Amino acid sequence: MKRSIVAAATAVALLLAACGDESSDSTTTSAAEAETTVTAESMPPETTTAPETTEAAAGGTLAVPGDFDTIQAAVDAAVPGDLILIAPGTYREAVNVETDNLTIRGVDRNEVVLDGNFELDNGVRILGASGVTVENMTAMNYTRNGFFWTGVDGYRGSYLTAYRTGDYGVYSFDSINGQLDHIYAAGSPDAGVYVGECFPCNAVLSDIVSEHNGLGYSGTNSGGNLLIINSVFRNNRAGIVPNSGSYELCYPQRATTIVGNLVYSNNQPDTPAIDVALLAMGNGILSAGGVLNTIERNMVFDHDKSGIGLVPFLEEDPNDSVPTEEEWTTTCEESKMERPVDPGGAILWDSQQNRVIGNVLENNRVADLLLASAGADVSTLGNCFSGNTLATTAPNNLETLAPCDATGSGDWKDGEYDIIAWLAEVHPPSVDWQTSTLPALQPQENMPDAGTAPAHPAVDVPMTVDLDAITVPAKPA
Amino acid sequence: MLLLAVSCSNGSDSGNGASVKAHTDATSLGQPDEPIAGPQGATPQFLVECQYSHAGSDDPIVFPGQPGQSHLHAFFGNTSVDAFTTIDSLAAGGTTCDQPLDKAAYWAPALLRGPEVLTPIKSTAYYRPGQGVEPSTVQPFPAGLVMVGGNSGATGEQPLSIVAWSCGAGIERAVRPPECTEARNLRLLVTFPDCWDGVNLDSPDHHGHVAYSSQGRCPQGYPVPVVQMQFSVEYPVWGPTDGLVLASGGLTTGHADFMNGWDQEKLASEVRLCLHREVVCGVASGRASG
Numbered sequence: 001m002k003r004s005i006v007a008a009a010t011a012v013a014l015l016l017a018a019c020g021d022e023s024s025d026s027t028t029t030s031a032a033e034a035e036t037t038v039t040a041e042s043m044p045p046e047t048t049t050a051p052e053t054t055e056a057a058a059g060g061t062l063a064v065p066g067d068f069d070t071i072q073a074a075v076d077a078a079v080p081g082d083l084i085l086i087a088p089g090t091y092r093e094a095v096n097v098e099t100d101n102l103t104i105r106g107v108d109r110n111e112v113v114l115d116g117n118f119e120l121d122n123g124v125r126i127l128g129a130s131g132v133t134v135e136n137m138t139a140m141n142y143t144r145n146g147f148f149w150t151g152v153d154g155y156r157g158s159y160l161t162a163y164r165t166g167d168y169g170v171y172s173f174d175s176i177n178g179q180l181d182h183i184y185a186a187g188s189p190d191a192g193v194y195v196g197e198c199f200p201c202n203a204v205l206s207d208i209v210s211e212h213n214g215l216g217y218s219g220t221n222s223g224g225n226l227l228i229i230n231s232v233f234r235n236n237r238a239g240i241v242p243n244s245g246s247y248e249l250c251y252p253q254r255a256t257t258i259v260g261n262l263v264y265s266n267n268q269p270d271t272p273a274i275d276v277a278l279l280a281m282g283n284g285i286l287s288a289g290g291v292l293n294t295i296e297r298n299m300v301f302d303h304d305k306s307g308i309g310l311v312p313f314l315e316e317d318p319n320d321s322v323p324t325e326e327e328w329t330t331t332c333e334e335s336k337m338e339r340p341v342d343p344g345g346a347i348l349w350d351s352q353q354n355r356v357i358g359n360v361l362e363n364n365r366v367a368d369l370l371l372a373s374a375g376a377d378v379s380t381l382g383n384c385f386s387g388n389t390l391a392t393t394a395p396n397n398l399e400t401l402a403p404c405d406a407t408g409s410g411d412w413k414d415g416e417y418d419i420i421a422w423l424a425e426v427h428p429p430s431v432d433w434q435t436s437t438l439p440a441l442q443p444q445e446n447m448p449d450a451g452t453a454p455a456h457p458a459v460d461v462p463m464t465v466d467l468d469a470i471t472v473p474a475k476p477a
Numbered sequence: 478m479l480l481l482a483v484s485c486s487n488g489s490d491s492g493n494g495a496s497v498k499a500h501t502d503a504t505s506l507g508q509p510d511e512p513i514a515g516p517q518g519a520t521p522q523f524l525v526e527c528q529y530s531h532a533g534s535d536d537p538i539v540f541p542g543q544p545g546q547s548h549l550h551a552f553f554g555n556t557s558v559d560a561f562t563t564i565d566s567l568a569a570g571g572t573t574c575d576q577p578l579d580k581a582a583y584w585a586p587a588l589l590r591g592p593e594v595l596t597p598i599k600s601t602a603y604y605r606p607g608q609g610v611e612p613s614t615v616q617p618f619p620a621g622l623v624m625v626g627g628n629s630g631a632t633g634e635q636p637l638s639i640v641a642w643s644c645g646a647g648i649e650r651a652v653r654p655p656e657c658t659e660a661r662n663l664r665l666l667v668t669f670p671d672c673w674d675g676v677n678l679d680s681p682d683h684h685g686h687v688a689y690s691s692q693g694r695c696p697q698g699y700p701v702p703v704v705q706m707q708f709s710v711e712y713p714v715w716g717p718t719d720g721l722v723l724a725s726g727g728l729t730t731g732h733a734d735f736m737n738g739w740d741q742e743k744l745a746s747e748v749r750l751c752l753h754r755e756v757v758c759g760v761a762s763g764r765a766s767g
Contacts, residue, residue, distance in 0.1 A: 036717060249518035336519040346658070
């Protein structure tokens with residue numbers, strides 16, 4: 001779909017060349033932009049292929065503001081493998097990255113601050129450049145995102161703080177082979193951390209603290225070796241909310257592993273919030289139409305609705321039909337080549353074949369575990385629940401009805417839950433993201449040896465995780 | 478090229494109602510091969526959401542300097558637009574867009590139900606390569622470009638690939654407003670031309686300097702592929718469509734107008750960074766602000 005009709009494209013290019021003089025006014029760029037263009041054009045055409053690690057390790061160090069006045073100038077001058085090392089200061093920039101295998105690092109996470117001043121769109125945006133690491137800095141007050149990777153193979157965001165942003169704090173879209181670790185994200189109407197449109201994603205999210213966002217984590221149509229581990233999601237409207245939807249590609253959301261997280265008090269009424277965050281309010285971990293997810297050994301407490309909920313996502317204005325189970329193995333790249341089929345009306349994404357095991361749940365006031373559909377027989381959806389520490393489920397006795405790797409029994413009608421009622425509920429309205437009340441920004445942990453560690457592009461991601469070694473986290477004191 | 482042979486001398490005769498002034502009965506050459514619809518994410522894009530700004534019977538493209546001469550328009554983006562607006566004056570205006578560097582003027586005919594003007598909620602401008610056009614060849618709109626998408630004087634149905642109605646962000650495309658379910662707002666979608674003659678920033682009928690690509694190629698005489706803008710207007714309308722009418726007459730006169738008030742460097746940068754590099758720089762549907 002991206003590169004159709006080569007012959008036609010060539011013809012257009014020739015026509016362009018023929019009228020180059022006439023249209024030159026329209027393509028005039030600043031000196032800085034022209035320089036960037038040269039850099040981009042000098043790269044190999046297939047920038048999604050990660051160069052060899054040896055090349056990446058051979059880079060030099062570009063100091064900001066020592067060698068370059070701005071981060072952007074340093075990024076534009078850098079070649080793959082370089083380290084851009086940023087000294088403490090406030091940088092009013094929206095940095096765009098087009099060069100593979102850069103390491104962009106702040107010397108001090110709390111004192112290297114990119115400030116969008118409510119005018120600039122993204123703090124650091126990586127566009128189709130693979131292997132780029134961004135680490136040890138803060139981005140705040142951007143109209144869209146703090147840190148944003150799109151269309152890349154290989155990414156790492158480490159020791160990043162995103163605070164008060166118009167869409168997402170830390171955002172990965174249509175990107176694979178990644179790692180987001182040691183993240184603090186607060187004050188986004190959508191999600192503090194978001195991974196969307198990838199399958200298989202092959203990514204690890206670890207050591208995140210996400211609070212006072214519409215959603216702590218959101219992942220639309222993402223999954224496939226996607227791990228969310230050892231993180232804290234608290235005081236958002238809703239905590240961890242993967243969902244399916246045909247408004248973006250690569251549905252359904254599937255095969256995300258959520259293990260060892262501390263998820264609590266996601267009922268926060270005074271955050272900025274998109275519609276979905278309002279709808280999901282009061283839930284800790286909520287699969288909205290997700291399939292094949294593993295939710296295991298999390299500590300989940302103090303929610304107005306569910307601790308862990310497996311619910312449907314009703315899409316009233318869909319862009320495609322719901323894929324069959326046989327199509328769940330379709331990769332994201334394959335799905336880009338498929339033509340959508342108008343379903344002719346609303347579609348329902350049911351949560352199916354998810355496994356909920358060994359979580360500890362307390363004080364989730366509708367139910368610690370919740371399973372619901374909006375028309376389907378929930379007993380047929382293949383979800384299972386075992387070994388959880390809990391007080392309440394909806395329907396009742398869920399672990400007896402649908403144990404993992406065993407045959408269930410009981411009455412599915414006993415205590416069944418009317419999820420449709422959520423659609424009519426009224427929630428505290430969204431608060432302007434620019435002025436919402438947030439916790440004061442506390443000093444966040446720095447990466448080790450920021451000033452001296454060598455460049456570390458994202459060519460070795462994600463890190464290896466021993467899932468079996470992860471235990472249920474303790475409640476905070 | 479035959480479609481360009483339209484006289485502009487009677488352009489202000491509407492034929493669509495005594496109180497309605499149409500622009501012309503012109504369209505730009507060609508049309509997209511098929512309607513733009515389906516999930517976002519397969520095609521490179523960037524987008525701008527602009528809240529509704531104001532309404533007025535002004536049209537600085539078709540009736541420059543003639544306040545009150547046009548049918549009623551709903552304006553988005555630049556907050557200063559009236560009959561006296563010029564490309565140069567746009568820079569002094571504010572913007573309702575979520576991209577502060579986009580001070581373009583976007584407008585569409587007002588939608589009415591009987592005598593009641595239905596104030597739109599917002600607009601979304603999607604910027605993409607034309608269908609099948611090699612993304613790396615796409616150029617930004619030249620500074621000063623003005624365009625009209627769709628035919629304000631259409632007497633019959635327009636191609637769905639240029640003018641369509643839908644419910645919410647869904648895939649459905651219809652020549653007339655469909656009945657949308659509650660809370661799925663009616664949208665008017667206008668797809669603008671994506672080929673430029675390389676010389677003129679406007680033309681006597683406001684259509685002749687731009688055209689549509691087909692099979693990934695721009696037609697003869699329009700050698701410059703430019704970014705294709707699809708403009709979506711969202712109205713707080715669902716349920717029965719009885720009594721709906723566009724201020725330009727009937728329901729098949731859908732069109733939209735554009736004056737390039739972008740910060741030119743930012744527009745060129747977004748074209749290069751998002752479209753040439755074939756990445757998605759933003760998505761809109763399904764995640765509305767609460």
